[in-house]
């Protein structure tokens with residue numbers, strides 16, 4: 001079985017994690033000092049948000065050089081030692097690969113905009129008018145008003161799907177494709193175990209289309225995959241493509257494109273199911289999720305560094321989710337919600353545990369977001385999505401133990417509920433009943449139950465709508481996971497002809513069980 005099928009990923013922002021040199025920004029040495037923690041938690045693979053040199057107008061998703069490390073984070077040598085240290089602990093590391101665009105500070109763009117005859121002009125997508133590709137949606141509505149930006153230097157417009165400081169690369173140019181394949185090899189040669197590939201659908205543009213998921217994109221992804229399969233067979237490609245599962249299926253190719261794709265529509269439906277006490281939206285989306293080619297796997301998550309994205313729900317569901325989970329205007333951004341997991345769930349430990357239980361038992365490889373394992377809060381007074389990217393809370397000393405600097409890249413959370421005075425790794429490690437211990441217990445259980453990574457999903461029938469109960473089954477292991485989405489206890493009749501053992505307590509049960517309010521239970525089954 002490929003390693004990523006049963007793995008637990010942990011997404012972290014180096015800038016936010018641990019600052020070793022007291023300059024106010026987290027760095028790679030700081031990260032190395034915290035690897036024991038990640039190993040203790042049971043993380044299999046760390047995903048680092050962009051680490052390249054960047055003006056950080058989009059937190060590194062605006063790459064100014066694909067071949068370096070941002071000076072805040074350290075030197076290339078730091079990166080190499082970090083990779084070695086991660087591997088020495090039996091963990092792996094993937095990094096973000098930002099294919100679609102660069103920063104406007106990237107030398108390619110700087111050259112390209114010098115003149116229409118520049119040798120690099122064709123690295124980007126230019127037009128004398130902003131009229132091409134009409135109808136292509138804006139990804140950052142409310143901030144950007146067009147996918148074209150006017151370049152005063154040469155009097156033409158350049159194409160950008162994200163901020164105007166992120167010009168899109170022109171993938172019709174073979175030099176661009178070759179340059180990005182070199183980037184892929186460079187980082188794999190340094191020892192990374194793969195990439196989370198950013199903004200995958202948008203690489204090519206064609207008139208009369210939405211400029212998304214064009215056949216040419218698949219051809220190029222296959223080229224990347226070929227490099228991996230030929231020379232780095234253990235490495236993985238994880239796609240960020242926010243689409244319904246049917247549209248994502250082509251990104252797995254015939255097992256010759258991505259190894260993993262984020263299953264975006266599951267996430268809002270978990271929150272919807274919890275808010276309505278009704279499992280149907282989760283059941284529907286998973287019933288509509290097609291089987292994957294061998295070696296393919298979904299990646300699932302409860303939150304990440306972006307907004308809680310509401311693209312893939314109906315307009316009514318979107319309004320409902322906004323009302324419930326982001327009642328204040330400042331909690332909303334783009335088509336989503338800029339809050340973290342614990343605040344979204346009113347810091348209710350039962351709901352937080354329930355959502356984690358679903359994350360760890362439903363199909364897919366779970367991807368945790370740094371800080372959510374201790375229930376960190378957010379800061380909606382910060383602009384953009386920065387409020388969910390605040391410093392990791394290590395202990396209750398100044399700056400949450402994140403940094404010895406006077407000024408930090410972003411303030412630590414210090415409100416009475418979520419502040420580092422209350423919420424920290426140190427405090428929770430010392431308390432076996434804390435969230436971090438609970439998340440660790442889920443991770444450890446998952447390691448003993450590979451069926452959760454690869455087993456088939458089968459709903460337990462005939463239950464009231466607040467019951468989200470299912471089997472995960474493989475040839476040699478069966479797990480029954482029960483979840484109560486409601487604020488009242490739930491009586492569940494257990495299947496007959498199997499003996500069920502509680503995964504966490506070892507208790508043997510038969511007949512029926514009563515789930516607590518927002519309760520969950522996991523059982524292994526012996527015929």
Ligand code: NOJ
Pocket residue numbers: 058061062098162198199240305306
């Ligand atoms: C998706 C990333 O997750 C997001 O943070 C970024 O702003 C865009 N891609 C643009 O790179």
